[in-house]
Amino acid sequence: MLTRLVGHGRRHEMVVVVTGASSGIGEATALRAAGEGHHLVLVARRADVLEEVAGACREAGAASADVVVTDVSDDAAVAAMVEQVLALHQRIDAVLHCAGIVSYGRTEETTADDFAQVVGINLLGAASVARHVIPVMREQGRGDLVLVGSLLGHIAVPEMTPYVVSKWGVRALARQLVIENVDKPGVRISHVAPGSVDTPIYDNALDDAGGVNSPPPPTISPERVARVVLDRVDARLHRSGEVQTAYLNYGMMAAFRLAPRTYDHVVGPLFDLVSRKRGS
Numbered sequence: 001m002l003t004r005l006v007g008h009g010r011r012h013e014m015v016v017v018v019t020g021a022s023s024g025i026g027e028a029t030a031l032r033a034a035g036e037g038h039h040l041v042l043v044a045r046r047a048d049v050l051e052e053v054a055g056a057c058r059e060a061g062a063a064s065a066d067v068v069v070t071d072v073s074d075d076a077a078v079a080a081m082v083e084q085v086l087a088l089h090q091r092i093d094a095v096l097h098c099a100g101i102v103s104y105g106r107t108e109e110t111t112a113d114d115f116a117q118v119v120g121i122n123l124l125g126a127a128s129v130a131r132h133v134i135p136v137m138r139e140q141g142r143g144d145l146v147l148v149g150s151l152l153g154h155i156a157v158p159e160m161t162p163y164v165v166s167k168w169g170v171r172a173l174a175r176q177l178v179i180e181n182v183d184k185p186g187v188r189i190s191h192v193a194p195g196s197v198d199t200p201i202y203d204n205a206l207d208d209a210g211g212v213n214s215p216p217p218p219t220i221s222p223e224r225v226a227r228v229v230l231d232r233v234d235a236r237l238h239r240s241g242e243v244q245t246a247y248l249n250y251g252m253m254a255a256f257r258l259a260p261r262t263y264d265h266v267v268g269p270l271f272d273l274v275s276r277k278r279g280s
């Protein structure tokens with residue numbers, strides 16, 4: 001339940017910003033928040049798709065659904081987006097940051113442009129969102145910032161170096177933000193780490209090696225991740241923290257940390273078997 005308790009049990013709709021709302025996890029998160037009757041601000045780059053999602057959110061019960069087209073890798077655009085949300089609603093209760101992209105290819109095959117794009121969107125984009133949202137939440141004395149990272153922010157896999165680097169960075173960013181806001185218990189930072197989720201991110205991947213990529217089984221649905229994301233904003237959970245979306249994540253993390261030599265030899269062939277076919 002996302003509705004925040006106010007005063008003596010009175011409830012009000014929250015102002016919820018969802019980045020990456022035009023697809024996958026962000027879209028599912030927006031629709032789930034809409035079902036809770038909240039005010040939504042949908043953020044991504046494709047205006048036409050966002051408008052469709054906004055329509056679906058209104059139908060699902062959102063108190064309102066506005067679109068703010070923003071490239072999260074553009075710091076000035078993120079600042080303008082936050083201003084626009086404040087102009088619309090005068091407050092921000094939750095920012096659910098789901099925007100992201102992925103690239104494939106060995107490190108030496110990945111162009112500098114693709115490397116910069118992945119890190120620019122996934123990591124620097126998250127930092128820009130934090131840079132402009134945290135001061136608002138600190139001033140309000142409350143607010144939730146949920147950063148969608150990845151299992152790949154805990155482990156390494158071959159041929160995904162920019163993505164892995166960016167997601168380790170997002171996890172570090174979340175931890176930094178927790179420490180920096182420890183004086184404001186109402187300002188909560190969460191890091192959500194999905195494993196394999198069935199979304200278009202694999203089809204849209206940058207791939208300098210010309211491969212075909214798919215989510216490694218077992219996958220979970222974007223709706224399941226959306227539930228985890230929104231649980232972080234639940235009024236009953238009054239703490240910052242980190243959460244995995246599937247138990248399998250813990251097994252992968254244990255193998256990575258406890259048996260690194262075996263892990264390093266096995267992960268490449270396994271990855272090729274279940275997730276990636278390189279181009280010729």
Ligand SMILES: NC(=O)c1ccc[n+]([C@@H]2O[C@H](COP(=O)([O-])OP(=O)(O)OC[C@H]3O[C@@H](n4cnc5c(N)ncnc54)[C@H](OP(=O)(O)O)[C@@H]3O)[C@@H](O)[C@H]2O)c1
Pocket residue numbers: 019020021022023024025026043044045046047049070071072073098099100101121148149150151193194195196197198199200201202204215222
């Ligand atoms: N799918 C998985 O298996 C998986 C696993 C672990 C973590 N994740 C993470 O979950 C998040 C969502 O991924 P997804 O699987 O739902 O992918 P998706 O379906 O491809 O959605 C990605 C979203 O990010 C938006 N986006 C991309 N670049 C952007 C930019 N520069 N500025 C603003 N928005 C941008 C896209 O919208 P526009 O193209 O309209 O801008 C889209 O709405 C990502 O951070 C991803 O790394 C996914």
